[in-house]
Each structure stands twice: as structure tokens, then as C-alpha cells.
Amino acid sequence: MTLFVASVSGLASADYDERQIEAWLSAVGDSQGWRSRLANGMTLVAEVESVIAGFIAFSSQGHVDLLFTLSEFARCGVASHLYRQAEERLRRTGVGVVDTEASKVAQPFFETMGFKTIEKEVVEVAGVALARFRMRKKLSKP
Numbered sequence: 001m002t003l004f005v006a007s008v009s010g011l012a013s014a015d016y017d018e019r020q021i022e023a024w025l026s027a028v029g030d031s032q033g034w035r036s037r038l039a040n041g042m043t044l045v046a047e048v049e050s051v052i053a054g055f056i057a058f059s060s061q062g063h064v065d066l067l068f069t070l071s072e073f074a075r076c077g078v079a080s081h082l083y084r085q086a087e088e089r090l091r092r093t094g095v096g097v098v099d100t101e102a103s104k105v106a107q108p109f110f111e112t113m114g115f116k117t118i119e120k121e122v123v124e125v126a127g128v129a130l131a132r133f134r135m136r137k138k139l140s141k142p
């Protein structure tokens with residue numbers, strides 16, 4: 001949760017205004033909600049010299065639920081490494097499609113990873129409208 005707060009606060013301000021960031025961060029108080037969200041799938045954590053630099057959480061069906069990099073490590077390949085590890089695991093278990101709802105910040109990242117944008121959607125979080133993109137990627141057979 002600490003990484004989530006630092007990542008959103010540090011990396012999302014160019015794409016979302018203050019109210020939107022506050023709303024996005026409102027999920028942070030709900031530790032039970034996070035526990036059950038993380039219990040649903042697999043989480044991989046990236047460590048750089050004992051610092052947790054990022055994490056990815058994804059379901060066994062191929063849905064990427066969470067992906068966050070600490071701002072100090074942005075554009076150093078942390079998320080790419082995490083995503084590739086996740087994709088490799090999914091591919092090995094026969095998953096054919098990976099999907100996600102990407103923030104505006106993450107959309108270019110997922111495009112780089114080979115995802116296509118299906119549609120833009122606006123969701124309401126804590127009473128505030130947040131834009132995001134439904135994206136998917138077809139995986140080749142192992």
C-alpha cells in the first residue's frame with residue numbers, strides 16, 4: 001500500500017488532477033479489500049537492493065489487476081520485467097489473452113508490451129470520474 005501511494009502520487013500527476021488522485025488513493029484505507037483482492041491471484045514483487053521497487057498482481061485467467069512502480073525507479077524497466085514474468089507464467093498455463101484496465105499513465109506502457117486499446121471508459125471512484133482504457137493482448141502458444 002505504501003508503494004501504491006508513492007507510485008500514484010509520484011507518477012500520475014501529469015495525467016490526473018488532484019481530486020482524481022485523491023479518489024484513486026482512497027482505496028488505501030481498505031486493508032481487508034486489498035487482502036481479498038491480492039488473495040484472488042498471484043502477486044510478483046520486484047526488489048532493487050532490498051527496496052520494493054514495484055509489484056504486479058494478476059489472475060490465473062489473465063487479468064492484470066495491479067501494476068505499480070515506485071517513482072524513483074520509473075523508466076528503469078521494473079514494470080516490463082514484472083509484466084514479462086507474469087506473461088510467461090500465464091502463457092505456460094495456456095492462457096490465450098491478457099487484459100487490463102490501464103490508467104492514462106499506464107496506457108503507453110501496455111502498448112509497448114504489445115497490448116491494443118479496446119475502448120476508453122470512465123469509472124466513478126469515491127464520487128470522482130476517472131478515465132481509463134480497456135486493453136488486451138493475445139498471447140502466442142507456448
Ligand SMILES: CC(C)(COP(=O)(O)OP(=O)(O)OC[C@H]1O[C@@H](n2cnc3c(N)ncnc32)[C@H](O)[C@@H]1OP(=O)(O)O)[C@@H](O)C(=O)NCCC(=O)NCCS
Pocket residue numbers: 007008011012054066067068069070073074075076077078079080081101102103104105106108109110112
Ligand atoms: C505504468 C508504470 C507501471 C510503468 O512502470 P515503469 O517501471 O516505469 O515501466 P518501464 O520502465 O518498464 O517502461 C517500459 C516501457 O514502457 C513505456 N513507458 C513506460 N512509462 C511510460 C510513460 N510514462 N510514458 C510513455 N511511455 C512509457 C516506454 O516505452 C518504456 O520504455 P523506455 O523507458 O525505454 O522508453 C508506472 O508508470 C506506474 O506505476 N504508474 C503509476 C501507477 C499506474 O498507473 N499503474 C497502472 C495502473 S493500471
